[in-house]
Amino acid sequence: MAEVFSLRLLPTFAGTHRASSFSRKVLKPVASVSASRKVSAVRLMRIEFGGAFADLLNEKGKGSGENEMAYVERTLGFRTRDLDDRDLRLVTDVVGGTIRWRRYLDHMISSLCHDDKTFRSMEPLLIQILRIGFYEIVKLNMPPYAVVDENVRLAKVALRPGAGNMVNAILRKLVLLKEHDSLPVPKLEGDDRAQARALATLYSHPVWMVRRWTKHLGKEEAIKLMEWNNSDPSYSLRTNSGKGISRADLVAKLDSLKVPYELSLHMSDFIRIRTGLQIVIQAGLLKEGLCSVQDESAGLVVSVVDPQPGEQIIDCCAAPGGKSLYMASRLCGQGMVSAIDINEGRLRILKEAARLHQVDNVITTIHADLRTFFETNTVKYDKVLLDAPCSGLGVLSKRADLRWNRKLEDMEELKNLQDKLFDAASLLVKPGGVLVYSTCSVDPEENEERVAAFLQRHPEFHIDPVVRYVPPNFVTEGGFYFSHPVKHSLDGAFAARLKLIGSERCSIHIARVSSTLHNVFTVFPGEHRSTKLTVPKPETRRGDIERILFTISGKAGLINKS
Numbered sequence: 001m002a003e004v005f006s007l008r009l010l011p012t013f014a015g016t017h018r019a020s021s022f023s024r025k026v027l028k029p030v031a032s033v034s035a036s037r038k039v040s041a042v043r044l045m046r047i048e049f050g051g052a053f054a055d056l057l058n059e060k061g062k063g064s065g066e067n068e069m070a071y072v073e074r075t076l077g078f079r080t081r082d083l084d085d086r087d088l089r090l091v092t093d094v095v096g097g098t099i100r101w102r103r104y105l106d107h108m109i110s111s112l113c114h115d116d117k118t119f120r121s122m123e124p125l126l127i128q129i130l131r132i133g134f135y136e137i138v139k140l141n142m143p144p145y146a147v148v149d150e151n152v153r154l155a156k157v158a159l160r161p162g163a164g165n166m167v168n169a170i171l172r173k174l175v176l177l178k179e180h181d182s183l184p185v186p187k188l189e190g191d192d193r194a195q196a197r198a199l200a201t202l203y204s205h206p207v208w209m210v211r212r213w214t215k216h217l218g219k220e221e222a223i224k225l226m227e228w229n230n231s232d233p234s235y236s237l238r239t240n241s242g243k244g245i246s247r248a249d250l251v252a253k254l255d256s257l258k259v260p261y262e263l264s265l266h267m268s269d270f271i272r273i274r275t276g277l278q279i280v281i282q283a284g285l286l287k288e289g290l291c292s293v294q295d296e297s298a299g300l301v302v303s304v305v306d307p308q309p310g311e312q313i314i315d316c317c318a319a320p321g322g323k324s325l326y327m328a329s330r331l332c333g334q335g336m337v338s339a340i341d342i343n344e345g346r347l348r349i350l351k352e353a354a355r356l357h358q359v360d361n362v363i364t365t366i367h368a369d370l371r372t373f374f375e376t377n378t379v380k381y382d383k384v385l386l387d388a389p390c391s392g393l394g395v396l397s398k399r400a401d402l403r404w405n406r407k408l409e410d411m412e413e414l415k416n417l418q419d420k421l422f423d424a425a426s427l428l429v430k431p432g433g434v435l436v437y438s439t440c441s442v443d444p445e446e447n448e449e450r451v452a453a454f455l456q457r458h459p460e461f462h463i464d465p466v467v468r469y470v471p472p473n474f475v476t477e478g479g480f481y482f483s484h485p486v487k488h489s490l491d492g493a494f495a496a497r498l499k500l501i502g503s504e505r506c507s508i509h510i511a512r513v514s515s516t517l518h519n520v521f522t523v524f525p526g527e528h529r530s531t532k533l534t535v536p537k538p539e540t541r542r543g544d545i546e547r548i549l550f551t552i553s554g555k556a557g558l559i560n561k562s
């Protein structure tokens with residue numbers, strides 16, 4: 001398709017361009033720069049400044065091209081031809097890799113600039129073009145002079161001739177250094193802090209993550225985890241048995257599309273693919289509801305829940321619905337999955353997917369904040385899944401941009417939210433029922449530590465070891481499920497299965513301490529444990545067991561006054 005030129009003024013990207021870079025007209029033909037390179041540069045701008053996602057999974061196959069082209073036109077001032085399948089793969093690889101290696105690439109780019117100020121004052125689009133060039137030369141080992149040539153041309157047409165000259169000078173320096181095997185990389189020396197900074201650059205992660213992982217895992221394991229996060233992600237497909245599709249049916253489809261695959265070792269309805277996801281998307285397998293993209297590590301969380309036909313299940317943080325859909329399909333049409341989420345838009349996606357997967361007769365969506373849901377809800381469930389909002393530190397290989405968006409401060413906030421949601425979810429469990437707490441994090445503070453804190457507040461629950469539900473190499477010493485990216489070559493995930501004791505097994509004793517304080521004792525016969533809580537409500541009497549247990553969980557204000 002012929003290139004089309006625009007004479008419009010170029011807009012800013014969230015105010016990040018310098019004025020000189022966009023208040024000018026594009027006059028020169030730009031056909032000589034590859035479409036994938038132009039799209040990659042613009043997509044990187046969108047991800048860094050416009051909140052877009054790094055992966056193309058969020059796009060609906062080829063149709064996304066139109067969207068992409070509109071962004072290209074708005075940012076660069078000219079259109080480019082539509083992307084073909086090969087271009088799409090290239091964009092996915094270059095964008096994912098350039099984002100992952102950002103810290104490492106920036107270190108090298110700034111080392112090859114005159115001074116740090118030159119780097120810091122560069123236009124954002126110029127930085128993206130340089131990052132792409134550095135990534136292609138250093139990590140993809142592409143023919144260096146072709147890379148230099150193309151990136152110089154892109155800088156010239158998208159910015160100005162001077163920008164092209166700068167790209168030329170810096171990339172040529174890089175090529176020379178690479179040829180002499182003397183790339184400017186930091187040395188692993190000095191005290192812990194200096195080493196953490198060096199590791200953060202060498203493996204391109206935020207320093208706080210490196211410090212956290214070296215503390216929790218040790219240096220060697222932390223490095224292995226970072227290497228995993230920097231590797232190309234592989235994906236799994238789950239066959240949609242709810243629609244009567246078997247794994248053999250999906251295998252036949254993949255064969256006909258020539259997409260290489262491996263059958264999952266752990267789950268009978270999963271297939272792993274290393275490459276070819278774009279082909280699967282473009283062939284319409286997801287759109288037709290034949291399968292879902294779901295990591296086996298997430299599927300194993302559903303195995304921990306172990307949905308059985310006829311059960312009432314509630315998925316407390318359900319959207320966009322990967323686990324709800326899988327649980328629904330395992331109910332074989334009998335039972336119910338109530339899917340709550342606070343995010344209405346994401347819940348709509350879940351509803352649409354349920355229809356597509358023909359499990360909408362089993363799934364009911366509820367738009368609510370779990371923290372207050374119990375105030376109006378009276379139903380109790382056999383199984384309660386809390387797939388809590390978390391840092392996502394187990395899925396950094398798939399979510400290339402996430403590492404740069406997460407901040408250390410998020411962790412405290414997330415832990416508080418997780419505790420609140422955990423307490424709220426516990427109120428939905430039937431006596432004798434099951435509560436599963438899960439995350440896609442590898443961080444013990446979001447996993448084991450949250451469970452331990454919960455059990456302190458809720459002695460009415462006890463750990464039900466997951467050994468009966470997942471393969472033994474996924475079971476931790478504490479009886480939890482844990483998928484370790486390096487050990488299992490899957491995303492990181494965690495799940496604890498907790499059981500609420502039957503109410504008949506718990507007795508409550510209330511002793512008056514003073515006119516304003518009562519001690520509430522819950523006694524668990526046969527479990528050799530009891531808990532005591534001093535309740536500051538003189539009116540508190542034997543009352544409703546759940547309300548008292550709720551009191552024990554720390555919400556004394558909600559105790560039944562009757």
Ligand SMILES: C[S@@+](CC[C@H](N)C(=O)[O-])C[C@H]1O[C@@H](n2cnc3c(N)ncnc32)[C@H](O)[C@@H]1O
Nearest residue numbers: 317318319320321322323341342343369370387
């Ligand atoms: C990890 S995601 C859930 C992923 C989902 N289980 C799946 O498998 O597709 C966490 C979800 O929690 C939801 N969430 C966060 N705070 C919530 C709250 N207070 N009440 C209900 N949902 C909440 C978010 O909107 C988000 O969709």
